[in-house]
Amino acid sequence: MDNEVHKVVAIPDSFKGTLSAREVAGAMRRGVERAATTLDIHVDVSEIPFADGGEGTLEAVLAAWGTAAQACDATDSLGRPIRSHYGVSPDGKTGLIEAAQANGLAAVSDVPLRPREATTRGVGAMVRAALDQGVQEILLTAGGSATTDGGTGMLRELGMRFLDKNGNELPDGGGCLVELATIDVENVDPRAFDITWKIAADVTNPLTGPHGAAHVFGPQKGATPEDVEVLDAALANMARVAEAVGGQQTEGVPGLGAAGGIAALLHAFFRVELEPGWQMVSQALGAPETVGSADLVLTGEGRFDSQSIDGKVIYGVRQLTPPNVPLVVLAGQVGITPEDLERSGVTAAFSIARGPSTLEEIAPQTAELVEWNAYQIARFWLS
CATH class of the missing domain: 3.40.50.10350 (Glycerate kinase; domain 1)
Known part of the structure; x- marks a missing residue:
């Protein structure tokens, strides 16, 4: 033997x-x-059990952590009420948000897609629930989204406001961001500035342009050629306004085109680390x-x-x-x-x-x- x-x-x-x-x-x-x-x-x-930051990441990480999924009220990408799940590490310091739990394509497969109006608000509800539990960092996995709103919906839920030239608040979705004139951060939840945001980006696409969020990923979210051009212009305008207000450049940054640009505004205003999905998950699992x-x-x-x-x-x-x-x-x-x-x-x-x-x-x-x-x-x- x-x-x-x-x-x-x-x-x-x-x-x-x-x-x-x-x-x-x-x-x-x-x-x-x-x-x-x-x-x-x-x-x-x-x-x-492993994952690359897309579907199945929450389950894989919770299995390794030995903790149960937490439930909260949220909305899908079309604004319909749902119950979503997120994770908290055994020491209570890390919150895991699988964005597709709220803004995923699968959740809206029963109705016609609305790419210009789809919103990440539900992701923001999950983030807020994790912050309520006292986490010090958020691991955000971005794959499988139905949205191209630059993360505006998520940050609306945390108190950020998106205003046109007349000071009126814009509706949800990425299409309206062509009208964006300024971003009001006065009432943003201060906890969002205190934590570290780690974003799993398993693609290197920039936010805009021929290799950007709208052109590459928009069609699989129901975007017509006209929608793609509108969304690309909207994200470019959002990036200009965000840089003027937040001081951080988002255009041309590899990975910010992932999941409809969900991390773009986070990168402009908060303490953000972008890394490959497999790398972030492997660290969480101790792999x-x-x-x-x-x-x-x-x-x-x-x-x-x-x-x-x-x-x-x-x-x-x-x-x-x-x-x-x-x-x-x-x-x-x-x-x-x-x-x-x-x-x-x-x-x-x-x-x-x-x-x-x-x-x-x-x-x-x-x-x-x-x-x-x-x-x-x-x-x-x-x-």
Whole structure:
């Protein structure tokens, strides 16, 4: 019997539509432990459900923190009342806001999208609820939004006012910001200035221009070509006014185009740190230390392709994994070229499917298939 203890880390993303990251990590652990048992070898398997700052981040971080989600009254991107959830760290110092809980596309999939009017007000309600609990920093994850309002709705909820040239307050949404003349910060909740804001931005797009929030992401939020031009001009005007009032430049800053520019005004007025989503989440989970001491790392997601290696979960796991430690990907589909696999730094990638299968066919067996593949990989590696 091998008396050495082999350290394995299971750090997957969710398999969207089938398993949460927590469920995938559990299946990986079971497979590795079964392989070790059959070979009479000792393993220590750590589970780290992971996310890149998009959908599933709240669940992944709360699982690691061991705390329950907090509920609060909020509104969706069209202003309809909803109950949203956010997280607070065990020490009470950090609030985690997954913006899509309030301004996500999924919440408004039942009605026609209104890209010029969609608002981040509901995100502001969650922030205020976290501030009421005394947090000293806010981790804001921005993916999956239905909004392009530059974060104005969120900051309205914290007391900021957006006025036209006649001193009238503008309505919600990004489209009206072409009329913005000044920003009133007199009644902003002072706690917003005292905390540190950490924004998960898993894209590097600037706020405006051909690679900006409206042009790149607006169409998936229902924006017509005309809407895109209006929203882009509106965000550019907002940036000019914000710089004049707040003194901080927002135009051209990489990452401020994420989620309809939700962090643009935060950057102009508050103490803000922008970082890749995977990096922010990994720190919240304590992943660098655990992965850094691993002998084998297993990760995965629903589909592993060229996008996976450009700032997403698997890219992040690669950065955390020591160079001499094997990193193996399990996925529902593997659509990556040998050249991209080599560039990714991933050791190997395997589809969990046992043969040609549709998502509908494979979905009920996903946990079993992940466990089976983890068993085979661990058995080969341990042997």
